[in-house]
Amino acid sequence: xxxxxxxxxxxxxxxxxxxxxxxxxxxxxxxxxxxxxxxxxxxxxxxxxxxxxxxxxxxxxxxxxxxxxxxxxxxxxxxxxxxxxxxxxxxxxxxxxxxxxxxxxxxxxxxxxxxxxxxxxxxxxxxxxxxxxxxxxxxxxxxxxxxxxxxxxxxxxxxx
Amino acid sequence: xxxxxxxxxxxxxxxxxxxxxxxxxxxxxxxxxxxxxxxxxxxxxxxxxxxxxxxxxxxxxxxxxxxxxxxxxxxxxxxxxxxxxxxxxxxxxxxxxxxxxxxxxxxxxxxxxxxxxxxxxxxxxxxxxxxxxxxxxxxxxxxxxxxxxxxxxxxxxxxx
Numbered sequence: 001x002x003x004x005x006x007x008x009x010x011x012x013x014x015x016x017x018x019x020x021x022x023x024x025x026x027x028x029x030x031x032x033x034x035x036x037x038x039x040x041x042x043x044x045x046x047x048x049x050x051x052x053x054x055x056x057x058x059x060x061x062x063x064x065x066x067x068x069x070x071x072x073x074x075x076x077x078x079x080x081x082x083x084x085x086x087x088x089x090x091x092x093x094x095x096x097x098x099x100x101x102x103x104x105x106x107x108x109x110x111x112x113x114x115x116x117x118x119x120x121x122x123x124x125x126x127x128x129x130x131x132x133x134x135x136x137x138x139x140x141x142x143x144x145x146x147x148x149x150x151x152x153x154x155x156x157x158x159x160x
Numbered sequence: 161x162x163x164x165x166x167x168x169x170x171x172x173x174x175x176x177x178x179x180x181x182x183x184x185x186x187x188x189x190x191x192x193x194x195x196x197x198x199x200x201x202x203x204x205x206x207x208x209x210x211x212x213x214x215x216x217x218x219x220x221x222x223x224x225x226x227x228x229x230x231x232x233x234x235x236x237x238x239x240x241x242x243x244x245x246x247x248x249x250x251x252x253x254x255x256x257x258x259x260x261x262x263x264x265x266x267x268x269x270x271x272x273x274x275x276x277x278x279x280x281x282x283x284x285x286x287x288x289x290x291x292x293x294x295x296x297x298x299x300x301x302x303x304x305x306x307x308x309x310x311x312x313x314x315x316x317x318x319x320x
Contacts, residue, residue: 002250004319007258014241074265077237081174090162098167101276105234105269112268116261116311123316151276156283159164 008120009065012056015113017069019053022106025079029099034092035158037150038100045103045143052139055132059121062129078106097159100151107144111137168280169225172216175273177229179213182266185239189259194252195318197310198260205263205303212299215292219281222289238266257319260311267304271297 001007023046030042060067085098114137121129161167183206190202220227245258274297281289 001245001248001254001258003254004257004316007249007254007319011261073237073240074234075237077233077235080233085161088161089167094161094163094167097164097280098161101171101272104276105272108268108272109265112261112265115308116264119311119316120257123320148275148279151279156164156279159167160283 004120004124005063008117008124008126009063010070011113011117011120012059012063012065013068013070014072015110015117016053016056016060016067017072018075018110018113019049019056020069021072021075021079022049023053025082028086029082029103032086033096033099035096035150035155037153038096038155041143041146041150042103048139048143052136055136058132059126059129062126074109075106078102078109081105093155093159096155097151100147100155104144104147104151107140107147110140111144114140164280164284165223168277168284168286169223170230171273171277171280172219172223172225173228173230174232175270175277176213176216176220176227177232178235178270178273179209179216180229181232181235181239182209183213185242188246189242189263192246193256193259195256195310195315197313198256198315201303201306201310202263208299208303212296215296218292219286219289222286234269235266238262238269241265253315253319256315257311260307260315264304264307264311267300267307270300271304274300 001010026042026046030039033039057067082099082102085095085102089095089098114133118130118133121133161170186202186206190199193199217227242259242262245255245262249255249258274293278290278293281293
Protein backbone atom coordinates (compact mmCIF):
# COMPACT_ATOMS: atom_id res chain seq x y z
CA UNK A 1 0.00 0.00 0.00
CA UNK A 2 2.30 2.75 -1.22
CA UNK A 3 -0.22 5.25 -2.61
CA UNK A 4 -3.96 5.81 -3.10
CA UNK A 5 -3.89 3.58 -6.19
CA UNK A 6 -2.55 0.74 -4.06
CA UNK A 7 -5.16 1.42 -1.39
CA UNK A 8 -7.96 1.48 -4.00
CA UNK A 9 -6.79 -1.86 -5.38
CA UNK A 10 -6.64 -3.29 -1.83
CA UNK A 11 -10.18 -2.12 -1.00
CA UNK A 12 -11.45 -3.46 -4.32
CA UNK A 13 -10.07 -6.93 -3.48
CA UNK A 14 -11.54 -6.63 0.01
CA UNK A 15 -15.08 -5.81 -1.21
CA UNK A 16 -14.81 -8.46 -3.98
CA UNK A 17 -14.13 -11.06 -1.27
CA UNK A 18 -16.96 -9.59 0.84
CA UNK A 19 -19.52 -9.80 -2.01
CA UNK A 20 -18.56 -13.44 -2.61
CA UNK A 21 -19.09 -14.21 1.09
CA UNK A 22 -22.50 -12.53 0.85
CA UNK A 23 -23.41 -14.70 -2.16
CA UNK A 24 -22.68 -17.72 0.06
CA UNK A 25 -24.56 -16.38 3.10
CA UNK A 26 -27.79 -15.14 1.48
CA UNK A 27 -29.18 -18.57 0.40
CA UNK A 28 -28.69 -19.83 4.00
CA UNK A 29 -30.47 -16.75 5.31
CA UNK A 30 -33.34 -17.16 2.81
CA UNK A 31 -33.67 -20.81 3.88
CA UNK A 32 -33.66 -19.90 7.58
CA UNK A 33 -36.63 -17.52 7.42
CA UNK A 34 -40.32 -18.39 7.21
CA UNK A 35 -41.30 -14.77 6.52
CA UNK A 36 -42.07 -14.63 2.80
CA UNK A 37 -41.28 -10.91 2.42
CA UNK A 38 -37.91 -11.34 4.09
CA UNK A 39 -37.10 -14.47 2.05
CA UNK A 40 -37.98 -12.62 -1.13
CA UNK A 41 -35.77 -9.67 -0.09
CA UNK A 42 -32.82 -12.01 0.54
CA UNK A 43 -33.37 -13.82 -2.77
CA UNK A 44 -33.65 -10.55 -4.69
CA UNK A 45 -30.50 -9.23 -3.04
CA UNK A 46 -28.67 -12.44 -3.97
CA UNK A 47 -29.35 -11.75 -7.65
CA UNK A 48 -28.34 -8.11 -7.23
CA UNK A 49 -25.11 -9.14 -5.49
CA UNK A 50 -24.17 -11.36 -8.44
CA UNK A 51 -24.57 -8.30 -10.68
CA UNK A 52 -22.46 -6.25 -8.27
CA UNK A 53 -19.65 -8.80 -8.55
CA UNK A 54 -19.79 -8.45 -12.36
CA UNK A 55 -19.45 -4.67 -11.93
CA UNK A 56 -16.41 -5.20 -9.71
CA UNK A 57 -14.93 -7.43 -12.46
CA UNK A 58 -15.28 -4.41 -14.76
CA UNK A 59 -13.61 -2.10 -12.23
CA UNK A 60 -10.64 -4.49 -11.99
CA UNK A 61 -10.42 -4.33 -15.80
CA UNK A 62 -10.53 -0.51 -15.76
CA UNK A 63 -7.53 -0.36 -13.40
CA UNK A 64 -5.72 -3.08 -15.39
CA UNK A 65 -5.74 -5.76 -12.69
CA UNK A 66 -6.94 -9.35 -12.51
CA UNK A 67 -10.15 -9.82 -10.43
CA UNK A 68 -9.02 -11.34 -7.15
CA UNK A 69 -10.40 -11.27 -3.60
CA UNK A 70 -8.48 -10.73 -0.38
CA UNK A 71 -9.64 -11.91 3.02
CA UNK A 72 -11.79 -9.22 4.64
CA UNK A 73 -12.03 -9.69 8.44
CA UNK A 74 -14.96 -7.27 8.77
CA UNK A 75 -17.33 -9.26 6.53
CA UNK A 76 -16.31 -12.51 8.24
CA UNK A 77 -17.28 -10.95 11.59
CA UNK A 78 -20.59 -9.70 10.20
CA UNK A 79 -21.42 -13.10 8.68
CA UNK A 80 -20.47 -14.80 11.98
CA UNK A 81 -23.00 -12.60 13.81
CA UNK A 82 -25.73 -13.76 11.41
CA UNK A 83 -24.76 -17.40 11.94
CA UNK A 84 -24.94 -16.90 15.71
CA UNK A 85 -28.55 -15.68 15.36
CA UNK A 86 -29.50 -18.72 13.27
CA UNK A 87 -27.93 -21.03 15.90
CA UNK A 88 -29.14 -19.37 19.09
CA UNK A 89 -32.50 -17.89 18.08
CA UNK A 90 -35.08 -20.00 19.91
CA UNK A 91 -37.92 -19.39 17.48
CA UNK A 92 -38.48 -18.34 13.88
CA UNK A 93 -39.65 -14.80 14.62
CA UNK A 94 -36.55 -14.03 16.69
CA UNK A 95 -34.28 -15.49 14.02
CA UNK A 96 -36.02 -13.27 11.42
CA UNK A 97 -35.50 -10.09 13.47
CA UNK A 98 -31.84 -10.92 14.12
CA UNK A 99 -31.13 -11.91 10.51
CA UNK A 100 -32.80 -8.79 9.19
CA UNK A 101 -30.74 -6.58 11.53
CA UNK A 102 -27.57 -8.46 10.55
CA UNK A 103 -28.34 -7.97 6.86
CA UNK A 104 -28.73 -4.23 7.49
CA UNK A 105 -25.33 -4.15 9.23
CA UNK A 106 -23.84 -5.77 6.10
CA UNK A 107 -25.60 -3.23 3.85
CA UNK A 108 -24.20 -0.37 5.95
CA UNK A 109 -20.69 -1.83 5.77
CA UNK A 110 -20.98 -1.99 2.01
CA UNK A 111 -22.44 1.52 1.74
CA UNK A 112 -19.40 2.86 3.57
CA UNK A 113 -16.96 0.87 1.40
CA UNK A 114 -18.61 1.81 -1.92
CA UNK A 115 -18.78 5.45 -0.75
CA UNK A 116 -15.04 5.39 -0.12
CA UNK A 117 -14.29 3.68 -3.44
CA UNK A 118 -16.34 6.29 -5.34
CA UNK A 119 -14.42 9.14 -3.63
CA UNK A 120 -11.07 7.46 -4.35
CA UNK A 121 -11.99 6.60 -7.97
CA UNK A 122 -12.86 10.28 -8.56
CA UNK A 123 -9.61 11.42 -6.93
CA UNK A 124 -7.61 8.95 -9.02
CA UNK A 125 -9.35 9.79 -12.32
CA UNK A 126 -10.88 6.32 -12.75
CA UNK A 127 -13.92 8.02 -14.29
CA UNK A 128 -15.35 4.88 -15.92
CA UNK A 129 -15.41 3.11 -12.55
CA UNK A 130 -17.49 5.81 -10.84
CA UNK A 131 -20.94 5.08 -12.39
CA UNK A 132 -20.45 1.32 -11.84
CA UNK A 133 -19.72 1.85 -8.13
CA UNK A 134 -22.54 4.41 -7.85
CA UNK A 135 -25.04 1.95 -9.30
CA UNK A 136 -24.10 -0.62 -6.66
CA UNK A 137 -24.23 1.96 -3.84
CA UNK A 138 -27.75 2.86 -4.99
CA UNK A 139 -28.77 -0.83 -4.84
CA UNK A 140 -27.30 -1.25 -1.34
CA UNK A 141 -29.23 1.78 -0.08
CA UNK A 142 -32.45 0.49 -1.67
CA UNK A 143 -31.92 -2.97 -0.13
CA UNK A 144 -31.44 -1.38 3.30
CA UNK A 145 -34.60 0.73 2.90
CA UNK A 146 -36.57 -2.36 1.85
CA UNK A 147 -35.33 -4.23 4.97
CA UNK A 148 -36.32 -1.25 7.14
CA UNK A 149 -39.81 -1.41 5.72
CA UNK A 150 -40.09 -5.17 6.35
CA UNK A 151 -38.74 -4.73 9.93
CA UNK A 152 -41.28 -2.11 10.91
CA UNK A 153 -44.25 -3.60 9.02
CA UNK A 154 -43.99 -7.22 10.18
CA UNK A 155 -40.76 -8.71 11.53
CA UNK A 156 -40.20 -6.64 14.71
CA UNK A 157 -43.86 -6.90 15.73
CA UNK A 158 -43.90 -10.67 15.28
CA UNK A 159 -40.68 -11.07 17.30
CA UNK A 160 -41.95 -8.94 20.22
CA UNK B 161 -32.42 -15.40 22.49
CA UNK B 162 -36.02 -16.41 23.01
CA UNK B 163 -37.81 -13.17 22.13
CA UNK B 164 -37.19 -9.58 20.98
CA UNK B 165 -36.33 -8.58 24.57
CA UNK B 166 -33.57 -11.19 24.60
CA UNK B 167 -32.35 -10.03 21.19
CA UNK B 168 -32.35 -6.38 22.33
CA UNK B 169 -30.30 -7.32 25.40
CA UNK B 170 -27.89 -9.31 23.22
CA UNK B 171 -27.39 -6.41 20.77
CA UNK B 172 -26.94 -3.98 23.67
CA UNK B 173 -24.10 -6.14 25.05
CA UNK B 174 -22.64 -6.43 21.55
CA UNK B 175 -22.56 -2.65 20.95
CA UNK B 176 -21.30 -2.04 24.53
CA UNK B 177 -18.33 -4.30 23.74
CA UNK B 178 -17.90 -2.56 20.37
CA UNK B 179 -17.82 0.94 21.90
CA UNK B 180 -15.19 -0.21 24.40
CA UNK B 181 -13.05 -1.58 21.54
CA UNK B 182 -13.41 1.78 19.79
CA UNK B 183 -12.24 3.60 22.93
CA UNK B 184 -9.09 1.45 22.76
CA UNK B 185 -8.56 1.91 19.00
CA UNK B 186 -9.08 5.68 18.65
CA UNK B 187 -5.99 6.83 20.62
CA UNK B 188 -3.81 4.54 18.44
CA UNK B 189 -5.43 5.99 15.32
CA UNK B 190 -4.93 9.58 16.57
CA UNK B 191 -1.27 8.78 17.26
CA UNK B 192 -0.78 7.21 13.81
CA UNK B 193 -1.89 10.27 11.82
CA UNK B 194 0.06 13.44 11.13
CA UNK B 195 -2.99 15.22 9.69
CA UNK B 196 -4.13 17.63 12.41
CA UNK B 197 -7.79 17.72 11.27
CA UNK B 198 -7.98 13.94 11.27
CA UNK B 199 -6.25 13.65 14.66
CA UNK B 200 -8.67 16.20 16.11
CA UNK B 201 -11.65 14.27 14.65
CA UNK B 202 -10.40 11.02 16.24
CA UNK B 203 -9.78 12.73 19.60
CA UNK B 204 -13.20 14.38 19.55
CA UNK B 205 -14.88 11.11 18.70
CA UNK B 206 -13.02 9.40 21.56
CA UNK B 207 -14.66 11.81 24.02
CA UNK B 208 -18.05 11.32 22.33
CA UNK B 209 -17.66 7.54 22.51
CA UNK B 210 -17.07 7.70 26.27
CA UNK B 211 -20.38 9.60 26.57
CA UNK B 212 -22.06 6.98 24.36
CA UNK B 213 -20.91 4.25 26.76
CA UNK B 214 -22.48 6.17 29.65
CA UNK B 215 -25.75 6.31 27.68
CA UNK B 216 -25.56 2.54 27.16
CA UNK B 217 -25.08 2.15 30.94
CA UNK B 218 -28.38 4.00 31.32
CA UNK B 219 -30.10 1.76 28.75
CA UNK B 220 -28.96 -1.33 30.69
CA UNK B 221 -30.49 0.25 33.81
CA UNK B 222 -33.78 0.96 31.97
CA UNK B 223 -34.13 -2.72 31.01
CA UNK B 224 -33.06 -3.82 34.51
CA UNK B 225 -29.79 -5.50 33.52
CA UNK B 226 -26.17 -5.13 34.60
CA UNK B 227 -23.94 -3.36 32.02
CA UNK B 228 -21.86 -6.08 30.42
CA UNK B 229 -20.22 -6.51 27.03
CA UNK B 230 -20.26 -9.58 24.82
CA UNK B 231 -17.66 -10.34 22.17
CA UNK B 232 -18.69 -8.77 18.86
CA UNK B 233 -16.89 -10.38 15.90
CA UNK B 234 -17.87 -7.58 13.50
CA UNK B 235 -16.09 -4.81 15.43
CA UNK B 236 -13.03 -7.02 15.88
CA UNK B 237 -12.88 -7.46 12.09
CA UNK B 238 -13.31 -3.73 11.50
CA UNK B 239 -10.58 -2.86 14.02
CA UNK B 240 -8.30 -5.48 12.44
CA UNK B 241 -8.70 -3.76 9.05
CA UNK B 242 -7.55 -0.46 10.61
CA UNK B 243 -4.54 -2.14 12.19
CA UNK B 244 -3.62 -3.65 8.81
CA UNK B 245 -3.56 -0.14 7.28
CA UNK B 246 -1.29 1.15 10.07
CA UNK B 247 1.09 -1.80 9.52
CA UNK B 248 1.16 -1.96 5.73
CA UNK B 249 0.69 1.70 4.71
CA UNK B 250 4.05 2.76 3.29
CA UNK B 251 3.66 6.46 4.02
CA UNK B 252 1.69 8.79 6.27
CA UNK B 253 -0.76 10.04 3.64
CA UNK B 254 -1.78 6.51 2.67
CA UNK B 255 -2.21 5.52 6.32
CA UNK B 256 -4.44 8.60 6.81
CA UNK B 257 -6.68 7.71 3.86
CA UNK B 258 -7.00 4.09 4.98
CA UNK B 259 -7.63 4.96 8.63
CA UNK B 260 -10.24 7.54 7.69
CA UNK B 261 -12.07 5.04 5.48
CA UNK B 262 -11.86 2.41 8.24
CA UNK B 263 -13.30 4.86 10.76
CA UNK B 264 -16.21 5.52 8.38
CA UNK B 265 -16.85 1.78 8.11
CA UNK B 266 -17.04 1.64 11.92
CA UNK B 267 -19.43 4.63 11.99
CA UNK B 268 -21.66 2.91 9.43
CA UNK B 269 -21.68 -0.31 11.45
CA UNK B 270 -22.73 1.65 14.52
CA UNK B 271 -25.39 3.61 12.61
CA UNK B 272 -26.97 0.35 11.55
CA UNK B 273 -26.85 -1.11 15.08
CA UNK B 274 -28.24 2.01 16.80
CA UNK B 275 -30.94 2.23 14.11
CA UNK B 276 -31.96 -1.35 14.90
CA UNK B 277 -31.89 -0.75 18.67
CA UNK B 278 -34.11 2.33 18.31
CA UNK B 279 -36.67 0.35 16.27
CA UNK B 280 -36.61 -2.53 18.78
CA UNK B 281 -36.79 -0.19 21.82
CA UNK B 282 -39.90 1.44 20.32
CA UNK B 283 -41.46 -1.95 19.57
CA UNK B 284 -40.73 -3.15 23.13
CA UNK B 285 -41.99 0.02 24.80
CA UNK B 286 -38.58 1.00 26.25
CA UNK B 287 -39.54 4.63 25.67
CA UNK B 288 -36.87 6.11 27.95
CA UNK B 289 -34.14 4.33 25.99
CA UNK B 290 -35.19 5.80 22.64
CA UNK B 291 -33.88 9.41 23.05
CA UNK B 292 -30.59 8.10 24.49
CA UNK B 293 -30.03 5.85 21.48
CA UNK B 294 -31.18 8.59 19.09
CA UNK B 295 -28.66 11.04 20.55
CA UNK B 296 -25.84 8.58 19.89
CA UNK B 297 -27.08 7.83 16.37
CA UNK B 298 -27.04 11.58 15.67
CA UNK B 299 -23.43 11.79 16.90
CA UNK B 300 -22.34 8.83 14.73
CA UNK B 301 -23.90 10.43 11.64
CA UNK B 302 -22.19 13.76 12.43
CA UNK B 303 -18.83 12.01 12.95
CA UNK B 304 -19.20 10.28 9.57
CA UNK B 305 -20.09 13.57 7.84
CA UNK B 306 -17.06 15.26 9.44
CA UNK B 307 -14.80 12.44 8.18
CA UNK B 308 -16.30 12.79 4.69
CA UNK B 309 -15.44 16.47 4.71
CA UNK B 310 -11.84 15.79 5.83
CA UNK B 311 -11.47 13.05 3.18
CA UNK B 312 -12.53 15.24 0.28
CA UNK B 313 -10.86 18.46 1.48
CA UNK B 314 -7.38 17.09 2.29
CA UNK B 315 -6.74 13.42 2.98
CA UNK B 316 -7.65 11.82 -0.38
CA UNK B 317 -5.80 14.49 -2.37
CA UNK B 318 -2.64 14.10 -0.28
CA UNK B 319 -2.70 10.30 -0.63
CA UNK B 320 -3.11 10.41 -4.43
